[in-house]
Amino acid sequence: MTRQYPQYQSITSPLSSREKGDWGFKRPLPLKSTMTTSTPLIRVKQVDSIENVTDFASAADHSLSLEKFHELGVALSIPKGNERGAAPTRTDQWRKSVFEEDMDFTVTREGRAGDKRWKFNGPWLARMPEGDFLEYLEKKVRPKRAQFRRLLKDKLAADKTANRARIAKDQGKPAPSTIHPGDITEQEFTNYVRSLRSDRATLYGLVSKFLDLAPLGQPVGIIQTFLSTGDNAAAESPYGKSGPPPSHPSAGISYLRTSSYMENHPVYGPQGRRTPVMSRVVYPRSGPAPAKLGVGGFVADAPAGDNEFNMRPSRSRVSYNKKMLAGIQHLDTNTYGGAKAYVDPESASIDPSGKVVLQLRDADPESQLIAKEYQGRENVYVEQQRSASKQQTRSEADPWRVGRVADEILGDATVASQEGKDVVGSSSSYGLDRQR
Template sequence: MGARTVSPGGALLRSSRMFSMPRPLPEISSISSDSTMHKSNTATRPFPQYQSITSPLASREKGDWGIKRPLPIKQTMATTTPLVRVKQFDTIEKITDYNSAADHSLSLEKFGEMRIAMTIPQEGRDRRDISSRANRYIIDGGKDTSGPASNPGLKSVFEEDMDFTAMSADSAGDNRWKFTGPWLARMSEGDFIKYLDKHVRPKRAEFRTLLRGLLAAQMTDRQNAEAREAGKPLPPPVNPKDITEEDFTKYLRRLRHDRPVLYSVISKFLDLAPLGMPVGFKANSGIFFDDDVQVSRSPYGKSGPPPSHPSAGISYLRTNAVLDNHPVYGPQADKTPILSRIISPRQGATPAKLGVGGFVATVPAGDNDFNYRPTRGGRSASRKAISGVSHLDLSTYGGAKAYVEPYTATVNPEGKVVVKVREAGAEAQIIAKEARGLTSIYNDSPLKRSLLSAPEQDAGQEASARRLERVAEEVFSEEPLDSVPEKDIVSSSSSYGLDPPTER
């Protein structure tokens, strides 16, 4: 038998040690007006674009990461997070362009530890109703099991009426998160002009045919309604070819003046991402001439659809209806709070920013310690403002910190994970501090007693010294022990510390 010939592709796969890598995610154009518009090449991206690669220690010591050339051992071994992202296998300098991927990998790990369920964005809801501890919203099949009945609960991104991509004939099709067409509000002027020239103008004839079909259906319904009222047999349906140009022109003029209906028809024809309801427009106000056309009620109408699945693959939890079971105190009413860092104080109307597990969140709104301001009557003894919220705290080592409870997260059109937090409960904060050794609830062990504050330790030492003096007086007393009347100490009040101390 002769030698087998290998194709160029097969030879490439044989010589290559890593031949399959996913393409990097494209950069998303930002439409926000905040400071994130000024991007830095060294700043952490809001979402990962390249796959994170790791290697076992035995291979990492040799510089083997599964790619066609080894990576420098001096750099890859001098880290506690052996995670890299490869931007380019072969550059013009014949090297591998890579950098550390610990930023996104650790953020994913910390997000998983916080156990946050991804939800559909809630447009137009009062932030005070969400963050208030009196109104608890639990993700449970889209129903609010604890808050007031007037406020709907947060809905998971994995619900059947939200987690689908196929276009349906009913109005529920607007709730899908993926569309073939773009979201017009996110496009730049140049991209919008290119979209008109390449996708919209070639479909003019097709769109006019669609409008003729809609007009024919409306005229057929009108004729049938008039025939029923007059008691006559139903006339034959109107054919789109039988519509005159004059009637069609009048129909186009009516469409131009009815913007909601026109937007709905164009969005379905081009499969565009839904736009928000026009300002000042109220549903079911009777301004429609076509009742069959419905206005989009998509949750992504105001902010826009996310660039990926609404969960972003960062969390697959469907509900927050779980209980934390403490080994000593049993089931807890609140989740374990997260110690957040105050990274930006409040500036005028802009609320303070918190760093929660590698993500930036806004302080919870409402009447809480984050927004507490002393009145003229004086500050309450049980309330105090958190340091670092109203001004930059330069005295606290490591920056000002505060406990919060993250309860939901969403993905905005820019691909950023927006975490929402609320004020943590007092008992949950004490238990979290006890786990870190910063405070103690039960001081019946040497470890707990060693964690007491200095005034408490001084008070304990003084009590021990007084008891030692009483023992010394008993030992060196000249009064014989027989003269002291015996006292039953079994199940007596003194054995439980109930008798008042006697004066000597």
């Protein structure tokens, strides 16, 4: 099965070396399987296997998918918390690039509220299976119990020192001595641990900072989250709900910072929207789940809204005149190759499993017409018909041509007879030399 992300390097070889079976390894590869393909791309699983052969396979799937993704011209953006949730607000319409300075960093910053990095040493607990979670507790968390207790003692000593200094400052007394962790009794430490168990926001902040866990959004109730401030505030990381990516958020498949660029058509000039992409319905809609479309080798949800993919009931006459695309409600078996439609790729992001998530919107009718004209399926600008219509209109609306015919018959010497060409821009063509 094709995985959602590559695991091996894609290797190619020039034709002069490929004809000899030379791919740069210790032994030549068979010509029967490497010369009969139009995509000479391989992935080597093992250079020298136990059978003394080079274990390789075709790497055309990921390589061609990368090439087609580059042709889409889509920039990678930070994933939203809920792509299918409530209607997006005005600020959610603009997606932020993964290469912004306030997002593209891996170092730990002070406080959890501004921690927007994408790389963490600890796992994302919300996605871990139960078996992996129990194994993580047994092998990673429990051995660090003593170290975490020392951290709590240090924090308790720092809090008590700061509290005593604040009281002394309010009373106008000199600053007291510093309290060390060794000065704390076991009873005080036990009471402090009990208080932390009831304050989940503070406890979660200490644990996540100690284990460097990926954020989980709001781990406690809304009231406790608003009451917690400073280092105890809930993380505002963009990966709190969707989860951190397994690699850089761009995954190395695109280095575009934005998709906001304008296409210039050679005939119609600058275009308001880019050239749409032909998509194919690969899975019809099932209940509330939207239909699945195949776009450039990637599967994405159908565009939301009142369009041919998702018809919404409305009382307006415009909605009743629209037609839903074939294959949305049921699988289209009549159309050759399946139902197809134009879409406009808006943005893309990488989910925690490494999959490319495309966000689509319905294509503009004018953009679809121009794209069909480029493929020879529609005629928008016909030169011959337009020239003939223009010539006929000009002959009917030119009052001076009747006078020119009369001058030719009467033999008027003031008008020069020029056969075979039409004088444009001269005094005779505009009738300025006529005697009145």
